Every structure is written in C-alpha cells, then in structure tokens.
Amino acid sequence: MEEERKDREIMQALRLIAPGTELREGISRIVSGRFGGLIVVGDSDEVRAITNGGFRLDIDFTAPRLYQLSKMDGAVILSDDLSTIRFANVHLVPDPSIHTTEGGTRHRTAERVARQTGKLVIAISQRLERITLYKGDWRHVVEESRVIISKANQALQTLEKYRIRHDQVSQALSALEAEGLVTLQEAVRLLQRAEMITRISEELEMYLAELGTEGRLIRLQYEELVAGLEREKENTIRDYRQDDRRSVEVIQRILSRLSSEELLVLTNVAQALGYAGNQDEMDRPLVPRGYRVLSRIPRLPSSIVDKLVKRFHNLRNLMDATEEELEEVEGVGKARAALILEGLRRISESTLLERYV
Secondary structure (H helix, E strand, O other), X not given: OHHHHHHHHHHHHHHHOOOOOHHHHHHHHHHXXXXXXXXXXXXXXXXXXXXXXXXXEEEEOOHHHHHHHOOOOOEEXXXXXXXXXXXXXXXXXXXXXXXXXXXXXXXXXXXXXXXHHOOEEEEEOOOOXXXXXXXXXXXXXXXXXXHHHHHHHHHHHHHHHHHHHHHHHHHHHHHHHHHOOOEHHHHHHHHHHHHHHHHHHHHHHHHHHHHHHHHHHHHHHHHHHHOOHHHHHHHHHHHHOOOOOOOHHHHHHHHHOOOHHHHOOHHHHHHHOOOOOOHHHHHOEOOOOOHHHXXXXXXXXXXXXXXXXXXXXXXXXXXXXXXXXXXXXXXXXHHHHHHHHHHHHHHHHHHHHHHHO
16 A cells, blocks of 8 residues: 555656646756756645745746746745745755755755655756655656656557457457356456556556656557556456455455566466465356456446346356347347347357457
8 A cells, every 4th residue: 555655646746747847847947057956846834844044935836937946045835736936045954863865965855854744845956967756755766758768668568568468368268258168267367467467557657657748659559558458357357256245446456466476376366356266276167247248249338237247147148148038137128139139149259250260
C-alpha cells in the first residue's frame, strides 16, 4: 500500500511539471537562466511556520513571473492549485534534526521541508541544471525528455511483444473453451500474461506523465496496444476465480503484490484466484462462467451478461441453451437471443478455425 501511495504521488507530481504545463515552462526558464530555485507547491500553516522574511504577493501564477521571482535567492511558495504565487524570496527554516541524504544546501532544505510539511518541493540545481522533486519521504530526479523518450520507446517495444504473446494465449484459451478442454493451467497462464502487461503499462504511464505534451505519439501507440486488455483481464478473473465472494479488485491487488519472480510461477497466480496452488491442481479441468466470451458479442450490455451468467452458471450451459431459454432471461427478448446464439456460434467457429488451420 505504501509503494502504491508513493507511485500515485510521483505520478501526480510529474503531471504538474510535465512539458506543456505553465509550471514546467517557468522551471525551464529558470534552468536556462542558470539561476537555480526552490519552489514549494502548497500554502499551509505548516509551511508558514517554517518561513522567514520574503514578501507576500498573492498574484496570478504565470511562467514569466515565476522565472523573474526565482532570480532572488529565496524560495517561492505557490498555492496548492498552482493558480497563485503566494510568497517570494522566502527563507525556509525546517527542523534541522530531520534526516536528509542530500549534500547541497538547497536540496537539503528541500528534502527537510518536504518531510516536515508533506508538500511537493521542487529544487532546481544551478550548477547541474537538474530538477529534483521531493514530497514526504520520496525524491525523484526529472530526466531530460530525450532520455525519457528513449526509455518509453524501449518499454513500448517490450509491451508490443508481450501483447502479441498475450493474444496468442488468449486465442488458445478460447479454442479450449469452445471444446470444453480448459484446465487451470491455461486460464492462469492468460492471467499471468495480462498482469505482465499491466506492469509494463504502469511503467509507461510514468514516462508519459513525465513527458506531457512531448509524449503524444507514444501515448497513441500505447493506447492502441492496451485497448481492451483491462476488460479481458477482469473477465478472465470473473470466469475462473474459485469463489465469487473474492472480488475482482482483491484478486488484482494480490497479483500486483507478487514480485516479478513470483509472477513467473503459475501456482502463485492460481493461489490469487483462490485455488490451493499446488502443481497437481494445475491440470484440474475448469468450465468458464462465460464473461470473457459474452463480452465479445457486439451490443451486449454488461448487465445482460451478468444476468445470463447468473441464469446459466457457465459457458457450456450457455452454448447448449436454446433461443427460447435465452428469451426467458430478463432483458434479452427474441432479437437479442438470436444475436447471442449467432455471436457464440461465430466465436466458437473462428477460434477453432484459427487453432487448427
């Protein structure tokens, strides 16, 4: 939970200073001018308690104003919503007993202020022309856009390879579902692949947050690669979890807490779904509930999918159902029943065809 909180805070901070924002424009001007600077994002009683000197402004925030005010030695304090410059040329006096790992005076002050107040503090190094973010007990050095773009492109290539493999495993599982030959191992393997992609996606999201407007093209490619993945992952969990009382959210949380090494072991993924997770159980035959297949039928609302699964319990019963039996489900009707039967038939035929041809 602590790591998740930290990642969320870093993501929020990166979005605040991403290229294309007014704050990043002001910071870029400071870096180009080789002035250095100290910026506190957030005005509170805790912040004011450690300030000394300077002057109050309460003027609208703009990049040129931030740049001009940073020419003075003191810190600049902004409002939480970045709409106003509250104070300028302020001397910050945090508790000197607060532990800091930094060496320079500006960065030592920034880290202590961040720890003491919980606010985002931005330190801009005059000599190294480097931007460092501090909040609470974490720090993050902002790299140059060209470096982040290179890392993002590498992550994108990895994501593309993983997505191709995921789709192959998904197709194989669909064919086994149509034949009624699914075992726990095949279901778990698809979920494992989906979780791997989720982790690469989280890394890419961090890069994209840091790139701001400079990452538009990468974001378009990224969104195309992950389209529909989260929905299929959730439906796979709903199809194969051992107990309906264990929610999708809980299972996803358990999966996210597995280390990279633990995720490679299929029995660990099986345990997340509620199974015993021993090797002998991996060949256990399973019948999916039908969420994943039904979600592929066009114009079929999720509420109807839920009712169908509740009525027929699993995919095998759904595929054996008659049009009249489907019509008995609330909200289905004659036209929708025909649509469901045709959709199930097409999905079954296409998956088997791709598997054996």
